[in-house]
Amino acid sequence: MSNSIYRKDGTAQGVAKQRLIESLAKPNKRIIYDPYAKKFVLGANIIRLIGHKFSVWLGNKIVPGMHEHLICRTRFIDDFIERSTPIDIEQYVILGAGYDSRAHRLKLPSKLKIFEVDQLEVQERKRSRISDNIPNIENVTYVSIDFNHHSLSEQLLSAGFDRSKPTIYTMEGVSQYIEKETLNLTLKEIAKLNPNSNSKFFISYVNKLIKEDPRVCFGEGYSKPNKAVKFITDSSANVGEPWISFYSAQEIKDLLFQNNFTVIENKTLADLNSKYFTPVGRTIPENYIFKLEHFVIAKNKN
Template sequence: MSDSIFRKDGTAQGVAKQRLIESLAKPDKRIIYDPYSDKFVLGASIIKLMGHKLSVWLTKKFAPGFHEHLIARTRFIDDLIEKSAANGAEQYVILGAGYDLRAHRLNLSPTLKIFEVDQLEVQLRKRSKLPKNLPNSENVTYVSVDFNHQTLKKQLLNAGFDQNKPTVFTLEGVSQYISKDAIISTLEELAELTQKTSATFYISYVDKLLNENPKACFGKGYSNAPKIAETIKKLSAKVGEPWISFYSAEEIEGLLSQHGFSLIENKSLADLNSVYFTPVGRTLSEDQIFKLEHFVIAKNKSL
């Protein structure tokens, strides 16, 4: 790992890069818009010079569907947050927020209180790069937590989390980097924090088939699936953030259920291709479908 370039934020930068690329598309062609992503991406000016089409083409050379997978994930959660806020959620906790700018780029109600949770170093770096006068800044509270070693509950309560208010939690692109014990203790804490209220929880997880049968994690006819699967894992490890945890759908559903959450939706790019990309004329063919990670929405059973 090169400490001088990435300080625990290599993968957070990687996701922000795809949001930057998508934001360069014409308004009627793009799926999400993040006007702040360039602040967090090394080489952003070169990407801006290349533009959307060339940048997507280059990403496709690396792994077809990789860009669309990450963008579909972002859009899926954008939709969830907007819908939850409209349906009465009063708090939004972004777990492992990285360079997520959802708090500022979506037009969220000022009554929705947002907590951003991440490792201290990543959070400090993010805050040092945030543009001045960002919309909705007064509604964001930063809470530093290392899921592997610290408890979320205490830190959130200290930061003003209200256990009586309906809340949405998202853990986007994080579960593969932390231990299963850390996921279990996070779920335990979410269950405790939301005993008295309704809660929605989004989690993405990497399919354990990626190690056992990588071809199953890509569309039919996808070229070099096993090699691409290995390259992605290696690249992540190279920036100091190896993928250490993989799950099956049954395991995730079981973990959620043990902590009082019912799985409501489990999607991947294979399902969202027609929902997001077809309407803007960007449908991916089956041999470009990248579906090694799943997007799950769960709700607590108590209410």
């Protein structure tokens, strides 16, 4: 048991903190905007005083490129959700939602039903920090779960999930915290939930080479990759949420395929740098590229 001041939300706060920092940049310089992140982050007022430029500089002294990696992940999923939901998707399930605020900050169709899935403690804290008149709250249902102990399908169905409706699922920054078997079972549950529909899935995963050859998880010339890996994994373990599962691209492809999904994209910050950062004049130099986590989009095989 960790003595952390965080109550199961240390890593959820960590990601929200990067969204807060990015939201402090000038509108023509930022790649995402999350006006709600500040509600969830310990020390948010200090970060707001420090500002975007200095906070990013400080972060880059510790783990170069990690801020850019995390906000790139968020933007990649935002784009995926915004382009998919107006077409044929009627339900959105956010697995391990933490302090994700997509339900409230993106322009989503009013018919889209959103299920936020996470541990009860994290959801209680989240709900205590947002107001009843936050945009689109009427379309959000909170589903409390511990992926290790509860059945996702049972919890979703009892919360009003409709098996006949095409659904989009996102699992952002979660797979490294759960056992491989748990991820497999979760995917099996999802395959059972939507056997015939035109569903889509996003998952991020940490490259298993993080253990064997950390250098390949960063850009050419990245300074001290072993130190960066140690800092990230130690920080997560110190808040009671150690990284325990790592994958190869083939493993993820096979796992999704066995569970009725076929991979259509597998990207990292290196692939998205010119798409997201170059247009705002922030192209990330090669020796700052952080690509140990991959972003995967898959669609239902049917």
